[in-house]
Amino acid sequence: MASIIIALSTYGSQRVKHPHTGQTISAYKMGYSSAASAVLLALYGDQARDVSSKHASYHYIQIDTEVTVRHGYILLKITDEELAKAEVITRKTHRPAVYRWQENAWQEFPNFNHAEYTPIIGRSGPDFNPIGMLIVSASTGEAESAIAGITVEKSQRSPSDTPWHWIRGDTYPHRELLKRWGCRWSKKRKSWYFIGVTLPDAIQQLIDQLEATITANEDNHDPCSIEEAAEVLGLRVNEQQSTPQPEHPPRLFDLNETVYARHDLETPDGKVVPTGTSGVITRLYNRNSKHGWSYDVDFTGIGTGWFFERELSSLEPIAGIRITHGSVVPPGAVSPLSDIEIKRNLLESGRQPEAIEDIELLSDKADDTEEDQPKIRIIKPNLDVSEGKEEDAVITAVRQTKIEALPVLQSSNGSSANKRQLHSIPQSACGELTGSITGSVWCYGYGIHDGICVYLNMGGPRMAVEAIRAKLSKGDIVSCVPWDAPSVELTAGEGNTGMYSAFMQNIPEAKFTSLILCHELLTQPNYGGASTTFMIHVSDEQAMAQLRQHITKLVKVPVFPEWTAYLWDAGQRAILLRPTRTGGDLKLWTISLDDSGWTRLITGGLAQNIIRLPQNL
Known part of the structure; x- marks a missing residue:
């Protein structure tokens, strides 16, 4: 089975004339002094041929089957026999230009100068991770995933930033599930990614199931069943009742032991x-x-x-x-973790x-009769803190929240309660946006979270505004330059393209175009996992009502309007609701879509009698 990944240096595909037929064909340009072209011809066999002219300074290789090219290298999956064939060729040259992916790093093939594989230095070889890419097998000509199952890599710029989970491997059959739970595809990295503290349970369950299946297949060394073996050998198998084995070995220790x-x-x-x-x-x-x-x-x-x-x-x-504790490692072998x-x-x-976790119910045990079954059961949160441990933010917020300190909501009168009202978003000029050469574009408000621009209000000549929008859509950086402060970088995030919804208004008579860009984290909240969304603050009543709407869609418990003031105050104390860095009179809130945190706030408020269930339930 082809399981070894190699990379061969190439200058890309070019159109050249065939030296015999004179027809224009497509061929891969390879270095003249390296062993890459010879290895490529040896691995592809009859499916590849050298079409270089006599006076060419490079080797041009025409390949009839599918080819995987990434970052200037042809990627191949080969077998052990094909690897030995390639090593024989590279050992006779001074510059192989052929590399093997081994031990999570690229290593140069053995050559005339080095008898063994050597790590690449600087940019002398590939600098990307092939795991998760579809790579063509030299023997079959079909593209296969570089790994079996699915792997997850977590990246985080700083402890305060929201983590990114990069999901690679055989993800194509599960693409609909990944889309449904908020994952998005990165064309640059050729992998799915999810922004949040933890992965949704459905995705984590899928990864665990695939991992268990692969482990079971690797551990299964029986070529056939016992019945099939008995039939082949002509033996008789005694039927014995086997004692059912437990699904998992029992736990050896218990709590407080x-x-x-x-x-x-x-x-x-x-x-x-x-x-x-x-x-x-x-x-x-x-x-x-x-x-x-x-x-x-x-x-x-x-x-x-x-x-x-x-x-x-x-x-x-x-x-x-x-x-x-240690392990016996043979000479030259890699020590296990x-x-x-x-x-x-x-x-x-x-x-x-x-x-x-131990869960204690406040409500009494329900009787067998359906009439005595309570409609709502309140789960008491664990507000006790062990000696030597600090309280977390949620417990502190519940303890510090007082009924007297809660904000008072202004009730709307009957004439306007059922009418939909439009509110203008506050704005003011806060700097000039760079990135355009056709005219001046002014910024009238922005919001930034963890280095990502989630809201941008701009205005100016239409061509200039379109140029700024194009740069942000491609993932480039645009700077807002105030007249009294350092410049501010605005970007959709590393490797992100097409992340904004545009709201444009053109005024031809004034040759002025107004454009508001809203990041998808603001317009499309992900309630399926621990993610983040944002909320524009126009008035206290509007902001508090919108927060309650987000919480209602997030948690699996009822949320009543009477609890709005408590959620607004306690959410800020628990750092689940916090201000966002803004400019231009804009007021933006960051909301952590942590269903566990908001649920604990609700149950803690009920347990401390800060909020109560409505009497008409």
Whole structure:
């Protein structure tokens, strides 16, 4: 099976004349002094031919089958036999210009100067990751995914920025599911991406299912079933009733149980836990398909950390014995990842198992009769904080919110309550926009979140305004230059194109065009996962009502109009609702679409009697 990825340097496809027929054909331009053309001819066989003229300074290779070209390199998937054939060719040259993807890095093929694979230096070779790309197999001529299943890579510029999840692999059969849950396709990186703290549950479940399927296929070494083997061998199989096996091995430890370090451990913050150190289980996690059960353990005098079950023991230590954990690695082999490295990778990629929380119901147990079943059950949030731990923002917000401090909503009179009203968005000139050479374009308001421009109001000559719009649509940077402050960079984000909805008004008599660009995070909120949206503040009544509308669509519990003032005040205290950086008299709010956080705010307010259920339910 073709599973090895290689890259061959090329100058791209060009139109040349065939040296024998004189016809104009398409061929790939290769270096004359490198081994790339010879390797390409050897791997493609009869499907490739050299059509270079006698006086050409380059090799021109015509290929009859499909070819994958990325960033100036022809990508191929080859077998072990084809790899050996290519190595024989490159070892005879000083400059192979052929590279292999190995150990998550590109390495240059063996050559006359180096007998082994060598890492590339600087820009002497490819600088992109081929994982997730559809790459043609040299033996079959068909494009295949570079990896089986789906992988997720998490990127974040700074701890305060919203993470981006890059989803690569065999995603084409699942494209509709990815679209439905807010993922978008990046043409530049050839992969899907999702902006949010965590992936939606449906996408995470899909990735786990594919990973479990691949693991099961790799672990299944039986060429046939027992019945088929018995028939082939002419043997008789005794029928025995097998004891049903549990779906997962049972958990060894429970909450508040005392455990000991099986060997020398390390906490996430770098503290060493010596062998035999005692601790208490403080939190349980769901089982990981590869690494089993895991727990939060509070070790005496050291602190709390997340540990796998294989790192813990229920046996008390023996004095004078200390155990260090490692693996026997043959010479030249790569050392496997340690448990602390595995846990660090799971945390950074957002793949840590979900914690199991204890839930206490405030309502009494329902009777068997349907009439006594309560219409609404209130789940009491856990507002108690363990010693040595800090409160999170939601608990602090519930504790600090007072009924007397809540804002008072002005009720509308009967004549205007049912009428739809239009409000003008505040605006004022705040600087000149660069990026156009046809005229001056002035900015009348902008909003920026995590380096992404989510709102832009501009006006000026039509051609100049269109030029600014085109730059932003292509993902380029436009600068707003105030007359009394440093310039401000406006962009849709790295690699993002076509992310804005345009609202344009042209005034031909004045040769003036007004344009408002709204990012899709503002116009198309994603309620399926932990994402972010924005809200324009025109009046307190409008902003508070719009916040309640967002929360109603986000959470799975009822939200009543009487709770609007509490959600407005407590949401700001919990940093789920916060001001956005703006200019030009514009007031913009950032709303974290965290269904768990807003639900905890609601249940916490009910538990503390800050808000109450309506009496007419």
